[in-house]
Amino acid sequence: xSHHHNDSNQYYYEGDQSKLYSGIMxxxxxxxxxxxxxxxxxxxxxKVFWILLxxxxxxxxxxxxxxxxxxxxxxxxxxxxxxLLKAGYIVAIFMHLGDEVKNFILMILIPLSLFxxxxxxxxxxxxxxLHINSTSPVR
Amino acid sequence: MAQQATAxxxxxxxxxxxxxxxxxxxxxxxxxxxxxxxAFTFGAFLISYGTNRFFSSVWPDPxxxxxxxxxxxxxxxxxxxxxxxxxxxxxSSVTMVLAVHAGHYGDRAGVTKWLMWTILGGICFLxxxxxxxxxxxxxxxxxxxxxDSTMSLDSFKHLFRDSAxxxxxxxxxxxxxATHDFYNYFFTITGFHGMHVFSGVVLLVMILINxxxxxYDRRGHxxxxxxxxxxxxxxxxxxxxxxxxFYLL
Numbered sequence: 001x002s003h004h005h006n007d008s009n010q011y012y013y014e015g016d017q018s019k020l021y022s023g024i025m026x027x028x029x030x031x032x033x034x035x036x037x038x039x040x041x042x043x044x045x046x047k048v049f050w051i052l053l054x055x056x057x058x059x060x061x062x063x064x065x066x067x068x069x070x071x072x073x074x075x076x077x078x079x080x081x082x083x084l085l086k087a088g089y090i091v092a093i094f095m096h097l098g099d100e101v102k103n104f105i106l107m108i109l110i111p112l113s114l115f116x117x118x119x120x121x122x123x124x125x126x127x128x129x130l131h132i133n134s135t136s137p138v139r
Numbered sequence: 140m141a142q143q144a145t146a147x148x149x150x151x152x153x154x155x156x157x158x159x160x161x162x163x164x165x166x167x168x169x170x171x172x173x174x175x176x177x178a179f180t181f182g183a184f185l186i187s188y189g190t191n192r193f194f195s196s197v198w199p200d201p202x203x204x205x206x207x208x209x210x211x212x213x214x215x216x217x218x219x220x221x222x223x224x225x226x227x228x229x230x231s232s233v234t235m236v237l238a239v240h241a242g243h244y245g246d247r248a249g250v251t252k253w254l255m256w257t258i259l260g261g262i263c264f265l266x267x268x269x270x271x272x273x274x275x276x277x278x279x280x281x282x283x284x285x286x287d288s289t290m291s292l293d294s295f296k297h298l299f300r301d302s303a304x305x306x307x308x309x310x311x312x313x314x315x316x317a318t319h320d321f322y323n324y325f326f327t328i329t330g331f332h333g334m335h336v337f338s339g340v341v342l343l344v345m346i347l348i349n350x351x352x353x354x355y356d357r358r359g360h361x362x363x364x365x366x367x368x369x370x371x372x373x374x375x376x377x378x379x380x381x382x383x384x385f386y387l388l
Binding site: 028038041046048049052056059063075086091107119 | 168183187191193195196217218225232240246387
């Protein structure tokens with residue numbers, strides 16, 4: 001790989017990075033915030049707000065009135081699915097991760113897949129501990 | 140063939156320097172990487188909570204622990220107060236993303252307005268948490284509470300489901316240990332989250348001052364609002380998981 005040490009390259013790495021910033025998110029700068037494009041974005045934000053609110057209300061209603069009468073595994077699955085749905089909307093829309101370059105999205109999401117292993121391993125260990133404690137003659 | 144050769148050249152050029160392959164600045168990428176590490180910290184806390192819960196034969200019922208509301212005395216209103224807190228935080232996330240949006244358009248008045256609403260939301264959330272902690276503390280809950288073996292079953296059995304306490308296998312020792320663990324994790328995790336909310340409010344005040352002073356207009360972009368926005372949304376994201384783990388499951 002060739003290394004160029006001319007002034008323009010140095011500028012990107014050590015200077016003011018506003019040129020990098022203007023690459024993807026900043027192309028509306030000095031446009032009218034009341035333009036149709038801007039209003040479309042604002043509409044999307046409020047749509048996500050309503051989704052988050054409605055999902056939370058569903059969770060609370062289930063938690064208050066129904067979760068005691070349903071099998072515990074089903075309740076847990078339901079709450080986790082709704083939680084991941086909310087998390088997805090917050091990350092993709094509010095944090096604008098959905099608007100970033102695909103490789104950047106993968107760089108953030110792939111390490112998080114370690115959580116799949118963490119959760120399975122640690123909860124299985126907790127379960128085993130309970131099993132040992134409740135069957136062992138010495139407590 | 141020709142098409143493939145072009146693709147390879149483009150790919151090499153992207154990583155050859157002189158441009159950002161991810162099209163993000165250093166500061167914004169580092170904020171994402173910090174949030175990734177913070178996600179593992181919170182994840183470790185919550186998984187530890189889950190493990191502890193899995194090896195306990197009994198566990199307090201959130202509908203029984205969290206049932207109070209300010210100025211409502213002894214009224215039984217399970218989950219209502221925490222739903223209000225969740226609503227406040229979601230709302231502050233919306234005002235934050237509207238501030239970031241206004242920043243993309245260089246709309247200083249809009250950024251100022253939405254940042255002030257976000258700060259108000261953060262302060263409301265912290266006040267709610269202060270009330271909830273105080274309330275639980277008055278009920279005898281704190282770090283290291285419920286460890287006195289002379290304590291009677293009556294001092295904590297109201298935190299469990301009636302059916303669990305009525306079960307003949309319900310052991311007072313296990314119940315007290317579960318109560319102790321539950322509150323230790325509750326105060327640690329909501330405290331760590333509250334500390335994040337507090338530092339978020341401090342950062343928001345700082346960027347509000349810069350916005351009002353016109354610093355970002357002179358700089359030509361509102362990226363700092365976007366970076367603090369990422370942090371603020373992350374705090375909301377963590378609350379989504381804390382809410383599920385402590386209050387719903």
